[in-house]
Amino acid sequence: MSSLDTTAISRPRIPDPISGYRLENLVGMGGMGEVHKAVQLSLGRTVAVKLLNPELAKDGAFVARFEKEAAALAALSHPNIVAIVDKGKTDTTYYLVMEFIDGPSLREQVRSPLLTPKEALRMMMEICRGVEYAHNRGVIHRDLKPENILFDHQAGGLAKVTDFGLASFLDDANSRFNLTSTHVSMGTLSYMAPEQRVDAKNADKRADIFSLGVILYELLTGEVPLGTFDPPSKTKPGIDPRLDAIVARCLKPDPADRYSTVAELMADLEPLAPVLTSQPPQPLTRVQRIKVGARRVVRTVAQVVMTLVVLAALGVLGVAYLRSGEKRPPMVPGAALTGELGADMVRTLPGRLAKGTERKYLEVGEGPDSVSFLTTGRPVTTEGKALVFPGLEMSNQSRVGRAVADVVDMEGDIALLKADVLADGSPLTPTARLHTVLYGPPPDPQVALMLVGSTGRYVAFIQEGSGAPLRLEWALGERRGTMLGQASPTGVAHLEMEVDAEGVLRAFVGTGKDRRAVGEPLIIGRDWQKQFGEVPRSAVGCIEGTCRVEGLSYSVKQAPATATTSTVAELTPRPPAAPKPVAKAPPPAKKPPAKAPPPKKKGR
Incomplete structure (x- = not known):
């Protein structure tokens, strides 16, 4: 469901049939099963279908974990979290249907030589928004790592958190999905908080904050902070030194010393991050750049010519305008x-x-x-x-x-x-022409x-x-x-x-x-x-x-009350229907005139 089309196995496969879906390509494999690019036949849209390994489908613990991921995703609806579409069971296994993400994983982004600190902070803010939302809904991820962050190209590179198979719920109502036993370690070692390595069941949201700190350090430096590590600004030039304290607080061994919520982490990152949008601005195409440039050249030439004509008459006004005018900055x-x-x-x-x-x-x-x-x-x-x-x-x-x-x-x-x-x-x-000459368009x-x-x-x-x-x-x-x-x-x-x-x-x-x-x-x-x-x-x-x-x-x-969705087109006001004409009763049928009796014959 990510760019694994190009980074993992991409071979056609004839799977067990799943009603309503046509599986096209195998795009990823993991310890629990496979992920396929598929088409939802009812809507004709592309989705990702995650199949539990048929052998694991016989194990109740793995089936419960699979059900747990579905429950976690069903509880979450956020632009920075992969959305669930459906779940079900075939004769041999279980499956989840999720939105298909057509971009790379964060792992591929970390390896990119074009990744800048500003772009890294933009990605980090989007990841944090998704995790903060999950925490507010009582879901702790417990397996945050670059492989579980995907980027949606069709949404302008929007970061989305996925793979909630190890998530835990803070709500007791979901205790049936609490699969972790006391003193059991679950997760990926390099990104796990110290307390999670010892006792995953009792790890709280601060364990996710530790994982976010590891991801942030890796985004900034390209390395995972293991053992004794140097601050980001000392590891790679061009990184704002203020990030050192933020990363260090996330990676504190004692949970009490870390940020207590992701919102606090975002508050410290926000002044250092670029424009806080859900994806980076998309550059104009070459044709668009040429058109914009040509318009500016024509506009500037015309403005200069017209300004030269009126400049003598605007001498006094120009001086006053020069003292009071200012260049107009862009705005959100x-x-x-x-x-x-x-x-x-x-x-x-x-x-x-x-x-x-x-x-x-x-x-x-x-x-x-x-x-x-x-x-x-x-x-x-x-x-x-x-x-x-x-x-x-x-x-x-x-x-x-x-x-x-x-x-x-x-x-x-x-x-x-x-x-x-x-x-x-x-x-x-x-005055507008003069302002343009002095300060640009x-x-x-x-x-x-x-x-x-x-x-x-x-x-x-x-x-x-x-x-x-x-x-x-x-x-x-x-x-x-x-x-x-x-x-x-x-x-x-x-x-x-x-x-x-x-x-x-x-x-x-x-x-x-x-x-x-x-x-x-x-x-x-x-x-x-x-x-x-x-x-x-x-x-x-x-x-x-x-x-x-x-x-x-x-x-x-x-x-x-009985509908879950509705058609917005019904909202468009319609003119009142014209009254139907009242049918008139047909006129009464006329009776034919009575025939006169034949005349009597006169005797001769």
């Missing part, structure tokens, strides 16, 4: 759009509002109702059916604007948010479709006017990250975010036959609205340039 879009932007103002657009017992929705643009928006930051205007953030004209204007639909009580299990958006550059006013404009909850909790779907990758960004407490997709379309883009009853959020761009998924699904979990701190509201935002949002609609629906 989601955090900027949901931060403190000043006092709210109210803007109103025509639309439709409906709050039934089963479905609630709002539509903006036309209709008998008025939809209010709380706007802040940059000024927001209305043009017909659209919300518009005009271009920046002065250097002291706010670069960020936000408009939140002032409609509450939108509770529901299933949601659909959609709109047509456009991000474009600001008009080239004389401004950052590219960005427009966002958002669900926002309490302060700092949001999911944002972001389009960049320059054609950079579409971006799904989220911050839901400890769960935060960024997922990059295909290049932003030029001109108007139709964006959608939908959430099903299981709390799986998907982002789409385009309509009809051109509708495409952006990145991988974001699993928030059931009762997903609670992750926002309060019932989320629909919102739009703009950074730099000119942004236009039209056709905005947001719908929520309660899932049927």
